[in-house]
Amino acid sequence: MPQFLSFDDADFEASFAALLSAKREDSPDVDNVVAGIIADVRAGGDEAVIDLTAKFDRITLTPDTLRITSDEISDAIDQVSAEDREALELAATRIRAYHERQLPQDAEWVDDTGATLGWRWTAVSAAGLYVPGGLASYPSSVLMNAIPAKVAGVERLAMVVPTPDGVLNPLVLLAAHLSGVDEVYRIGGAQAVAALAYGTDTIAPVDKITGPGNAFVAAAKRRVFGKVGIDMIAGPSEILVIADGDNDPEWIALDLLSQAEHDESAQSILITTDATFGEAVGQEVIRKLRTLERRAIAGPSWRDFGAIITVPDLATAANLSNRIAPEHLELCVADPDALSAQINHAGAIFLGQWTPEAIGDYIGGPNHVLPTARSARFSSGLSVLDFMKRTTLARMTPEALRAIGPSAERLAASESLEAHGLSVTARLDKLNR
Amino acid sequence: MPQFLSFDDADFEASFAALLSAKREDSPDVDNVVAGIIADVRAGGDEAVIDLTAKFDRITLTPDTLRITSDEISDAIDQVSAEDREALELAATRIRAYHERQLPQDAEWVDDTGATLGWRWTAVSAAGLYVPGGLASYPSSVLMNAIPAKVAGVERLAMVVPTPDGVLNPLVLLAAHLSGVDEVYRIGGAQAVAALAYGTDTIAPVDKITGPGNAFVAAAKRRVFGKVGIDMIAGPSEILVIADGDNDPEWIALDLLSQAEHDESAQSILITTDATFGEAVGQEVIRKLRTLERRAIAGPSWRDFGAIITVPDLATAANLSNRIAPEHLELCVADPDALSAQINHAGAIFLGQWTPEAIGDYIGGPNHVLPTARSARFSSGLSVLDFMKRTTLARMTPEALRAIGPSAERLAASESLEAHGLSVTARLDKLNR
Structure with a gap:
């Protein structure tokens, strides 16, 4: 790999099936550890959370210092450059504008028997947002989770973010501030998920928990599901680009690498009607990998899970895409709308060559929390609806x-x-x- | 129990908290058994399903007889009385009319930068519907699961229903026919869930599985989640009635019993502003329990989990209701709309004393698959949206x-x-x- 496949190959179906079923996730079995942590927090409350935070994040807290104060947040935010702040504000504005259009309508009508029927949407009262620490601590993810919650009308939005060795991330705190997060706690891991789900003396319990995290966080979310609602458990990122020959190989190579650089288990696939173009993209990817900052991540991802597939026509490309059900789908073709109409399963579609996927990660407006691992067959990206619920009415x-x-x-x-x-x-x- | 509580009691908060946290579910730990069954079906396909069906349902099948033929379905349907058929047809018509209003709108707009943004809804391609066998085999549940799927546009809807000793349920098959179910297989248990999720030579895999089932089915659904989508794992049924003194105690007693008769773990609660009325309802429940056909179920449910709570005013009733977040909520008060406006968390609201909850179970139109165990704080009843997903668009x-x-x-x-x-x-x- 990366595999060069052609739809016309005799063994194409077998190779494509192998690509579809490639096991990309190595989820370590941390369930027993997590069960223990959750039990500790349920029994020990604040004290257990403080002990676990000392152990994992090397900081000594008290119930009074679990929460990051508004003064600390202000001080951190002051360190953000004007340019970064402006970029984050533009992103917040655009994400809010997009998500405000998702607010659902209530309905009520009288049927022919005289019965009144309908439904009413209400917001989740309290939501918790998990934000990873360290390298995976992305301010953009704070916006993408917090803004839909606040647009939905969530009254109390509590964020948890680990601060290993006590280091705060100014951009993450600015994103929380811009999104209207109400409370921020400097805790992480399964202990933070347990505190949000079951509550402690200091941290009131929430009704729903969203946000990305490592294997411990994912296992904790699975375990508290039912007690509270959770969002999806996201897998490694994916991109599928469908491109005709009329594209710049460098652009498409960078689009493929923009997902490969997330994770060694990420998957980037190009489907093209032009075999020569496909080869050019493959060469360009190799060239970029020589200097890319995150080549140690993007390289293995491309090598192990990347693919370039040649197809006879765009209808075949659409069919293969529907079998992949990709998280991100770029349509770099002359008539992207016509091709888009043939797509049944995808988390997000980026139409035309002027729409690199990275725009969707940051600033386009749509959410970047999207279904992975073929789950776009049955699920959707994060939205305002994830923070609301519907009550049916009958009279x-x-x-x-x-x-x-x-x-x-x-x-x-x-x-x-x-x-x-x-x-x-x-x-x-x-x-x- | 049933507990008579008064909001004015000194120990009310403790008693109410105990009521909220009463552990009603005894879910036997069947996870290891289920893991084995799923592994068997993944490895053995049709043959494993046939072996397990012989063992659990005492019938001998071949790959050719796994599916119930259209002739068998026709013959079974012919046994249904004209009156039953008419009732089921009216229910199907009303449920379809209600759910057709839930179809979501696509959106597309151009923002001030010239970017085109929006989203598009598409149906899940293939869905599987689990229908329990035996006593819990309810034709109404077939309608409530299958109709939303077909309204959503699901192309292939495959139903599984165990037929212990080979006995078909004519009403269940009629409900499947009226709902537009495409395939019916005479299998059940974890093996049926595994077959739907992973497919066999005879049964093509689906993308989403919904429908109620016993502990084995619930465990199997949890295990295949991720590979396919699933609906909620429903717990025992619940009803909360808020009533003023201007009601017939017999009506309210029957409404409480209509949930109690589902399951020994069901919970029925009355909150009333009139202590004398509350006592009258309590006496009427006891009277009805002497002769009720399912008194062996309803009696323990009422004894162990029932409650009658007296409150000073309806605002207090609404507050307590929001803490309970009931599956079903009846508002038998003079101005149910005003009280409804104070309710933030409930699966379904039944407005006024002419709307017994049973109407919602069968014929009202709204779905009867609703969030239990306080999950109405963060989730909704089954709807057309459960069989659709949203793709975001950006250009x-x-x-x-x-x-x-x-x-x-x-x-x-x-x-x-x-x-x-x-x-x-x-x-x-x-x-x-």
Whole structure:
């Protein structure tokens, strides 16, 4: 690898199937460790969180210093350059504008029996946002998680971010500030997830937890699911580029590498109708890998999981794309809208060669938290809806109950649920009296 | 129990907290057994499914008889009485009409930089519906799961239903027929979930699995989650009735029992502003329990988990309701709309005394698959959206990229993701040349 495949090869189907099923995640089995940490935090509260933070992050906290104060946040934010601040503000503004359009509509109508039916959306009351520490601490991820929550109307948004050796990340705190995060705690790992889910004396419990994290965080989120809601458990990043021959090989090579540089397990695939162009992109990727800062990550990713696939036409490209169900899909073709209409499964589509995927990571407006590992077949990226829930509404009148009640009695009888039927019968009896 | 609580009692908070945290589910640990069954089906395909079905359901199948034929379905449906069929048809029509209103809108707009942004909803391609066998085999549940899937546009809807000793359930098959189910297989348990998730020679894999089931089915769904999407894992049913004194105690008693009769672990709670009325309801429940067909189930449920709570006013009732976050909430008060406006967390609200919860189970139109165990704080009932997913769309123009690209470069640099930045820079370079 990277594999050069051609749709016309005799063994194409076998090679493509292997690509689809390549096991990219090495998730260490940390479940027992995490179960222990969660039990400790449930039993020990603040004290357990403080002990675990001393152990993992090498800082000594008290219940009073778990939370990062607004003064600390202000001081950190002051260190951010004007240029970085402006960029983050533009991103926040654009992400907010996009997500405000996702706010769902309530509905209420009267049907032909006189019954009033409908639904009403309400926000989750309290949400928790996990932000990783160290290298994977991305201010853009804070915006992408916090802004939809606040647009949804979440009243209390509590963020946790580990600060190994006590070092604060000014851009992450600025992103939290710009997004309207209400509380920030300097804790991380499974202990932070447990504190958010079950609460401690200092940290009130939340109803939903979102945000990326390492294997410990992912295992903790799985374990507290049910007690609270969680977002998806994201896998390594992926990009699929469908390109015709009328593209700059350098641009496409960089787009492929922009996902490869995330993670050694990331996957970057090019599908092209032009074999010569595909070869040029492959060469350009190799050239860029000589100097890329994160070549130690992007190199193995490209070598182990990258692929360049030649197809006879764009319809075939769309078919293969639907089997891949990619997280990110770039359509670098003359008529991207026509090709987009053939795509059934993708987390995010980037239309045309002027839309590199990196725009979507930062500043486009759509969310960058997207379904990985083929889960775009059945799930969507993070949105305002993830921080809301729908209550259905029904109001019968006596006339409506007279019209449809007898069918309910009948069905209750067929399911041997007598009290269900009697609750209708008692009311109909009064009407018929 | 059933507990008579008064908000004015000195120990009310402790009693109410105990009610909230009562452990109602006894989920046997079947995870190891289920892991083995899933591994068997992945390795053995049809043959493993057939062996397990022989063992658990006492029927001998071949790959050719796994599927229930359309002739068998027709023959079974012919046994349904005209009255039952009419009731089921009315339910299907009303459920379809309600869910058709849930179809989400696509969106596309051009922002002030000239960038086109938006999103597009698409249906899950293939869905699987689990239907329990035996006593818990409810035709209404088939409608509630299958109709939203078909309204969403799911092309292939495969249903599995165990047929112990080979006995088919005519009403369940009629419900499948009315809902547009495409394939029905006579298998159940963890083996059926595994077959749907991973596929066999006879059963093509699906992308999403919904529907209720026993502890084995629930454990199997948890295990295949990620490979496919799943709906919620539902717990025992719950009803909360908020009623003033101006109600018939018999009606409210039957409403409480209509959930209690589902399961010994079901929970039925009345909150009332009228202590005398509360006592009358309590007496009426006891009276009904003497003769109710399912008194062996409803009795323990009411005894162990039922409660009647007296409160000083409806605002207090709403506050307690929001802490309970009930699956079903009846508002039997003079102005149910005003009270409904104070409810933040509930799966379904039934407004006014002419709307018994049983109407919602069968015929009202809204879905009866609803969040239990306080999960209405963060999740919603089943809907058309559960069978759809959203792809975000973005299309930059050169002008749009010139406007926002530099901020993306800046943020990429701040996150040390060089290739992300370069993919933008390469394009901006061309524009500035």
